[in-house]
Amino acid sequence: MPDIQTAFATETFGNRYLEPASRSAELYARARAVMPGGNTRTTVFAAPYPAYMASAQGQSRLDFVNNYTALIHGHAHPRIVEAVAKQLVVGTAISFPTESEVRLAELLVDRVDSIERVRFTKSGTEAVMMAIQAARAFTGRPRIAKFEGCYHGTYDYAEISVGPPLDLVGDPEAPRSVAESVGVAPSAVDEVLVLPFNDADAAERLIARHANELAAVLVDPLPHRSGFLDPADGFLSRLRQITREHDILLISDEIISFRLDYRGAQRRFGYDADLTTLAKIIGGGFPVGAFGGRADVMSVFDPTSSGTRIAHGGTFNANPVTMVAGYEAMAMMTPAEYDRLATLGQRVRVGLADLIEARGVSWQVGGQASLFKLHPHPRPLVNYRSASPTRAEQADIERFYLAMLGQGIVLTPDLAGALSTPMTEREIDSLIHAADRVFDVL
Ligand SMILES: Cc1ncc(COP(=O)(O)O)c(C=O)c1O
Structure with a gap:
């Protein structure tokens, strides 16, 4: 069999960027000389090297990644471009607060029932860091708990048991705390209690055992790192109940799952959190993060209060370019738009599932609303361990990714996708048609 690069550089797959004389090959060679492995964002590396993009306009590719779910209106939406262009000429970052931050904060407080007060950051990573x-x-306790197989950004206390090797994970009912990589603070390994997703009984036992040390339980309600796992019925509300019984704060990380509902994942799954973290879609395509929740908890940041105070700076926090872009993006996300995207998302999931069934391959599709992901195996999508691909399945994923890219369909290298509002049934059907051809060839 030819190596993957040679196989997918062919005309059949249209991946001209893999040819040795391509512009991407040249840029990658230059990048390798100045950045480690040519890379400054691990997420966008795809073997053997990524395609470099000059522009998101006039492409013959359909982008189902949308900057890792962030671009809910696709690229360069005219209403966002106009708002940003106006802001660019009056000031991109001002050493004073602006009305733009008040407007976006009002919108978020209005939409998410459990957010009474909110603050902005430049990334989701920072939002999680500040919520912790x-x-x-607020609690005076040192440790946090998080779930195995959940990604919450690149911060030591979040980088525990995100994608641990399966031979290191330990007891399914009491997972080991595993650093995501070398370089993570060893103290973080000790201070993070790892819980099994979708196993409320085991989670309850672990939380109860460590209750007097735990400040918070951090949960991604639709864990994307494990492949958009559906939370089991009642799992999240039970988690709410357990944390409340022990006065532990519940942090709902909706950095991706804010796509699920006009009022967020808590409304969709029927629970409430003490703190919520947001990012991605709320920035309209610009760097952003936000965290918010109960007014009494958030008051630790109140510079006018004499109580506990955290100084939370950030040169570009709430910068008006992000704030105006984010406001336009969210204002356009009406309940009807959420519904329309969810219907399109269902068309993707059903279309792919039908293909899989018709071809008799052992694949499946997960996801909700505007999110979807292909899994190259038939195991139940319950937790990180059951959803993780084997080495052979990982090779299938890589081949499928490159083959789809060659058909002009951009998915994440682990075969997830997120829809954007400019999409219609036509784009969805192109995706399904391309997947059909790729299943055929592979
Ligand atoms: C659930 C979740 N939390 C946190 C983050 C980190 O956000 P950012 O990349 O903006 O730092 C991400 C990013 O993908 C995420 O999906």
Whole structure:
């Protein structure tokens, strides 16, 4: 069999960027000389090297990644471009607060039932970091708990048991705390209690055992790192109940799952959190993060209060370019638009599932609303361990990714996708048609 690069550089797959004389090959060679492995964002690396893009306009490719779910209106939506262009000429970052941050904060507080007060950051990573710090300050306790197989950004206390090797994970009912990589603070390994997703009984036992040390339980309600796992019925509300019984704060990380509902994942799954973290879609395509929740918890940041205070700076926090872009993006996301995207998402999932069934391959599709992901195996999508691909399945994923890219369909290298509002049934049907051809060839 030819190596993957040679196989997918062919005309059949249209991946001209893999040819040795391509512009991407040249840029990658230059990048390798100045950045480690040519890379400054691990997420966008795809073997053997990524395609470089000059523009998101006039492409013959359909982008189902949308900057890892962030671009809910696709690229360069005219209403966002106009708002940003106006802001660019009056100031991109001002050493004073602006009305733009108040407007976006009002919108978020209005939409998410459990958010009474909110603050902005430049990334989801920072939003999670600050929510954890707030929980420690408010409760006076040091540790946090998170679920195995869940990604919450690149911060030591979040980088525990995100994608641990299956031979290191330990007891399914009491998972080991595993650093995501070398370089993660060893103290983080000790301070993070790892819980099994979708096993409320085991989670309850672990939380109860460590309750007096735990400031917060951090949960991604639709864990994307494990492949958009559906939370079991009642799992999240039970988690809410357990944490409340022990006065532990519940942090709902909706950095991706804010796509699920006009009022967020908590409304969709029927629970409420003490703190919520947001990012991606709320920035309209610009760097953003936000965390918010109960007014009493958030008051640890109140500079006018004499109580516990956390100084939370950030040169570009709430910068008006992000704030105006985010406001336009969210204002356009009406309940009807959420419904329309969810219907399109269902068309993707059903279309792919039908293909899989017709071809008799052992694949399946997960996801909800505007999110979807292909899994190259038939195991139940219950937790990280059951959903993780084997080495052979990982090779299938890589081949499928490159083959789809060659057909002009951009998925994430682990075969997830997120829809955007400019999409219609036509784009969805192109995706399904391309997947059909790829199943045929592979
Ligand atoms: C659930 C979740 N939390 C946190 C993050 C980190 O956000 P950012 O990349 O903006 O730092 C991500 C990013 O993908 C995420 O999906």
